[in-house]
Amino acid sequence: MIIVGLTGGIGSGKTTVAKQFMALGIPVYIADDEAKKLMNRSKIIKRKLIQLFGEQAYINNKLNRPYLADKIFNNTSDLEKMNAIIHPIVATHFKKWVEKQKAPYVLKESAILFENDAYKNCDYIITVTAPKQLRIERLLKRDETSLEKIQAIMENQWNDNKKIEKSDFVIINKDLGETIHQVQLTHNKIVNFTQ
Known part of the structure; x- marks a missing residue:
């Protein structure tokens, strides 16, 4: 493919x-949309984001986007740490998605x-x-x-x-x-x- x-x-x-x-x-695989879904579904991402940003990273089991956006805004170190957690899981999800596609x-x-x-x-x-x-x-x-x-x-x-x-x-x-x-x-x- x-x-x-x-x-x-x-x-x-x-x-x-x-x-x-x-x-x-x-x-079309929209990586940002899939990452958002995985940030709510994946237990691994959830655990690691809470370790990185604290319990406030999630409210009622849902990603606290405004809180995280505030944390990484103008903080490239935290942004890189967050990306290092999310991107490998998104990459694996993408590979599985590709295997199911039937297109040129x-x-x-x-x-x-x-x-x-x-x-x-x-x-x-x-x-x-x-x-x-x-x-x-x-x-x-x-x-x-x-x-x-x-x-x-x-x-x-x-x-x-x-x-x-x-x-x-x-x-x-x-x-x-x-x-x-x-x-x-x-x-x-x-x-x-x-x-």
């Missing part, structure tokens, strides 16, 4: 692009595909980009967040140029019609590689 990594900075439109691939019949290829969507070295397990990489100001506008509209939080997240992610250097495909997500066209072209090329 060919594994294609799909990445891009926060607000670049990875989800929009992922939906276009899904419309073409390509299974699958997509693994992850904002930090490069930052956590997950790109090394991909056959091809697609990076989604958009102008920084457009990304900020999308995030302010989409999330209950602040400019300060957005900039802190952006600073913890690789910049677009660094991602593009290591990518096989780049999709510029400014206009939906143009994005759909770029997804179709990219899909056709990947399908050709699988034949």
Whole structure:
């Protein structure tokens, strides 16, 4: 099975692009969504996060997201420790998921595909980009967040140029019609590689 990594900075439109691939019949594994589910389901993750952040990491057996977000905000050491707990379990979950898929290829969507070295397990990489100001506008509209939080997240992610250097495909997500066209072209090329 060919594994294609799909990445891009926060607000670049990875989800929009992922939906276009899904419309073409390509299974998409959204790493962030699966990590959130596993953080509530996995006894191992739960135990280790409580050891790291204290009992307040969970309230009524559910992940205390605001508390954890506050703990890791501007604290790269705690963020790295948390990622070291979660990423190996997500990677194992992804491998099991891939085995069940019946398609020419699958997509693994992850904002930090490069930052956590997950790109090394991909056959091809697609990076989604958009102008920084457009990304900020999308995030302010989409999330209950602040400019300060957005900039802190952006600073913890690789910049677009660094991602593009290591990518096989780049999709510029400014206009939906143009994005759909770029997804179709990219899909056709990947399908050709699988034949």
